Amino acid sequence: MDDWEEEGTTPSFTPASSTNEAPQRNFWNGDAGDSGKNGDTWNQSSRGRGGFGRGGRGGRGRGFRRSDQDELNGDDGDRGDSENGFRGRGRGGRGGGFRSGGEQRGRGGGGYRGRDEDILTAAGDSGGAENKDGADGERPKVTYIPPSLPEDEDSIFSQYKMGINFDKYDDILVDVSGTNLPPAILTFEEAKLCESLKNNISRSGYVKPTPVQKYGLPIISAGRDLMACAQTGSGKTAAFLLPILQQLMADGVAASRFSEIQEPEAVIVAPTRELINQIFQEARKFAFGTCVRPVVVYGGVNTGYQMREIQKGCNVLCGTPGRLLDMIGRGKVGMSKVRHLVLDEADRMLDMGFEPDMRRLVASPGMPPKEERQTLMFSATFPEDIQRLAADFLKVDYLFVAVGVVGGACADVEQTFIQVTKFNKRDKLLDLLRTTGSERTMVFVETKRQADFIAACLCQEKLPTTSIHGDREQREREKALADFRSGKCPVLVATSVASRGLDIPDVQHVVNYDLPNNIDDYVHRIGRTGRCGNVGRAVSFYDPDVDSQLARSLVGVLSKAQQEVPSWLEESAFSAHGSSSYNPSGRTFASTDSRKGDSFQDRSSSATTPAAAPPAAAAADDEDWE
Numbered sequence: 001m002d003d004w005e006e007e008g009t010t011p012s013f014t015p016a017s018s019t020n021e022a023p024q025r026n027f028w029n030g031d032a033g034d035s036g037k038n039g040d041t042w043n044q045s046s047r048g049r050g051g052f053g054r055g056g057r058g059g060r061g062r063g064f065r066r067s068d069q070d071e072l073n074g075d076d077g078d079r080g081d082s083e084n085g086f087r088g089r090g091r092g093g094r095g096g097g098f099r100s101g102g103e104q105r106g107r108g109g110g111g112y113r114g115r116d117e118d119i120l121t122a123a124g125d126s127g128g129a130e131n132k133d134g135a136d137g138e139r140p141k142v143t144y145i146p147p148s149l150p151e152d153e154d155s156i157f158s159q160y161k162m163g164i165n166f167d168k169y170d171d172i173l174v175d176v177s178g179t180n181l182p183p184a185i186l187t188f189e190e191a192k193l194c195e196s197l198k199n200n201i202s203r204s205g206y207v208k209p210t211p212v213q214k215y216g217l218p219i220i221s222a223g224r225d226l227m228a229c230a231q232t233g234s235g236k237t238a239a240f241l242l243p244i245l246q247q248l249m250a251d252g253v254a255a256s257r258f259s260e261i262q263e264p265e266a267v268i269v270a271p272t273r274e275l276i277n278q279i280f281q282e283a284r285k286f287a288f289g290t291c292v293r294p295v296v297v298y299g300g301v302n303t304g305y306q307m308r309e310i311q312k313g314c315n316v317l318c319g320t321p322g323r324l325l326d327m328i329g330r331g332k333v334g335m336s337k338v339r340h341l342v343l344d345e346a347d348r349m350l351d352m353g354f355e356p357d358m359r360r361l362v363a364s365p366g367m368p369p370k371e372e373r374q375t376l377m378f379s380a381t382f383p384e385d386i387q388r389l390a391a392d393f394l395k396v397d398y399l400f401v402a403v404g405v406v407g408g409a410c411a412d413v414e415q416t417f418i419q420v421t422k423f424n425k426r427d428k429l430l431d432l433l434r435t436t437g438s439e440r441t442m443v444f445v446e447t448k449r450q451a452d453f454i455a456a457c458l459c460q461e462k463l464p465t466t467s468i469h470g471d472r473e474q475r476e477r478e479k480a481l482a483d484f485r486s487g488k489c490p491v492l493v494a495t496s497v498a499s500r501g502l503d504i505p506d507v508q509h510v511v512n513y514d515l516p517n518n519i520d521d522y523v524h525r526i527g528r529t530g531r532c533g534n535v536g537r538a539v540s541f542y543d544p545d546v547d548s549q550l551a552r553s554l555v556g557v558l559s560k561a562q563q564e565v566p567s568w569l570e571e572s573a574f575s576a577h578g579s580s581s582y583n584p585s586g587r588t589f590a591s592t593d594s595r596k597g598d599s600f601q602d603r604s605s606s607a608t609t610p611a612a613a614p615p616a617a618a619a620a621d622d623e624d625w626e
């Protein structure tokens with residue numbers, strides 16, 4: 001264990017498993033840890049931009065830095081079986097197949113952590129479930145049982161307030177491609193939902209559907225497969241939950257305790273524990289008062305507890321991939337009744353980290369083939385290469401819905417950039433946070449240790465701060481989120497583990513202390529604010545020494561969100577990539593169903609509303625900036 005993480009706490013920052021020495025040192029301006037001088041080492045090890053290229057999927061700057069890899073696979077990856085594990089492409093992961101829990105072997109336990117490295121497991125992440133009752137001999141049994149969820153209606157239906165720009169959703173261009181498109185709905189009434197669902201929708205404060213819901217509901221109700229891309233915070237979760245629940249209720253499914261193996265009708269997967277938990281809570285809300293029972297399984301929580309929850313009856317199983325596969329492997333859930341399979345954050349679920357798990361999931365015993373199930377994919381970003389891969393999981397005639405610019409940032413987020421150096425960024429952060437007062441702010445950093453370090457520094461400066469990252473225990477992660485949500489700690493320092501999907505009310509501000517190394521991550525991170533028609537602000541620290549590879553994509557995102565592009569950023573983009581293909585002018589719309597690149601257009605019809613079809617140059621333009 002790295003001494004960095006062993007001791008000391010701060011008034012409100014208490015990373016129990018990974019406490020650090022920060023309070024004893026003058027970290028803010030001092031020379032410990034990642035400050036200037038030593039920061040060199042720190043930064044070099046953690047910001048190696050060149051590492052882990054994606055091969056075959058280039059062009060979007062989606063390379064993986066060491067820390068990304070670690071974060072992605074260690075916890076963001078959230079393979080229940082491989083927390084903190086290192087996972088590279090094609091590492092074989094779980095060893096495939098479905099063994100019983102007892103047979104599953106440990107993940108190599110322990111791990112090596114050098115001073116400037118995050119955890120690398122000695123034996124990779126092969127095999128096994130996270131909680132094997134100590135079977136691997138080295139990992140302590142996971143005992144954490146999350147607190148019971150509130151049962152009272154007020155808590156269940158606590159609402160995210162619609163913002164002043166909610167009605168502007170109506171102006172966003174929507175492009176649907178594929179054949180035999182079901183007509184979009186304009187109101188929830190048109191969706192022909194059953195009474196209990198309608199009541200739950202109105203109790204949730206939903207008055208009218210967002211664009212992705214207007215198109216998604218009828219498409220899903222018609223039984224079609226769907227790939228949907230819509231901006232962050234625009235209601236994708238309800239877009240898939242409502243029609244699935246409607247279908248289950250119409251079919252009269254009901255949870256039954258009387259079966260040893262539970263066979264859910266719907267399976268939903270998402271890449272992080274917090275996100276899947278959130279989706280589960282949304283499902284629980286919409287299913288309130290009905291016979292449909294959602295259950296959630298994810299890593300970091302006692303497996304026995306989750307098995308007991310499943311055994312109480314399970315119609316909608318929400319899970320992170322590792323724990324879900326573990327439950328299947330243990331024979332606690334069967335897949336033979338699955339009619340709806342949802343991949344939320346689908347581009348991440350099919351990215352290098354999770355693709356093998358997704359393939360295992362669809363190949364798991366009993367899982368109906370794609371022709372016999374409905375597969376739904378949702379995200380705010382959908383790179384073309386991932387779309388092509390996704391087609392393996394979808395029926396040939398799947399529909400593609402693009403709300404606005406595929407991969408575009410939410411226009412309700414005001415994006416600004418500050419040029420920094422590694423020597424002055426901490427002071428800049430402090431200056432910034434001093435002006436934001438008690439505004440709820442998420443600060444994204446690159447590494448887990450950086451998260452602890454910055455959080456400790458901020459606490460030392462009397463800014464109540466907490467942190468979330470993959471080295472924290474699940475109990476701590478959930479506590480950190482709860483403290484942030486409640487406002488006890490209005491600043492949350494996070495790694496990319498918190499970049500996708502989290503829907504936390506009143507986050508006014510996102511700070512990219514370290515910019516991510518790919519543009520999609522940027523779009524998801526800043527999407528933690530400016531949700532559901534609310535406005536938000538994102539401030540990104542741009543260090544020309546390390547961030548220039550992102551400049552061009554950033555200019556593209558800013559332009560397309562009709563935001564001011566700083567001239568220095570434009571220059572940086574220009575010089576980083578040459579002038580021949582540089583085109584900062586943002587189009588207002590681009591449908592990027594990857595099938596349009598080939599002969600698909602001949603086979604499909606395409607509807608673009610409310611405005612005219614995109615200009616023919618749009619596709620080429622899209623290529624330009626990505």
Ligand SMILES: Nc1ncnc2c1ncn2[C@@H]1O[C@H](COP(=O)(O)OP(=O)(O)OP(=O)(O)O)[C@@H](O)[C@H]1O
Nearest residue numbers: 160206208209210232233234235236237501503532
């Ligand atoms: N029709 C609606 N009316 C009012 N509020 C809504 C509506 N649809 C969704 N919401 C609320 O908007 C918020 C954002 O929705 P959601 O989390 O589903 O966004 P998302 O598109 O999945 O975002 P992300 O891309 O970040 O995952 C939630 O609090 C949700 O309850």
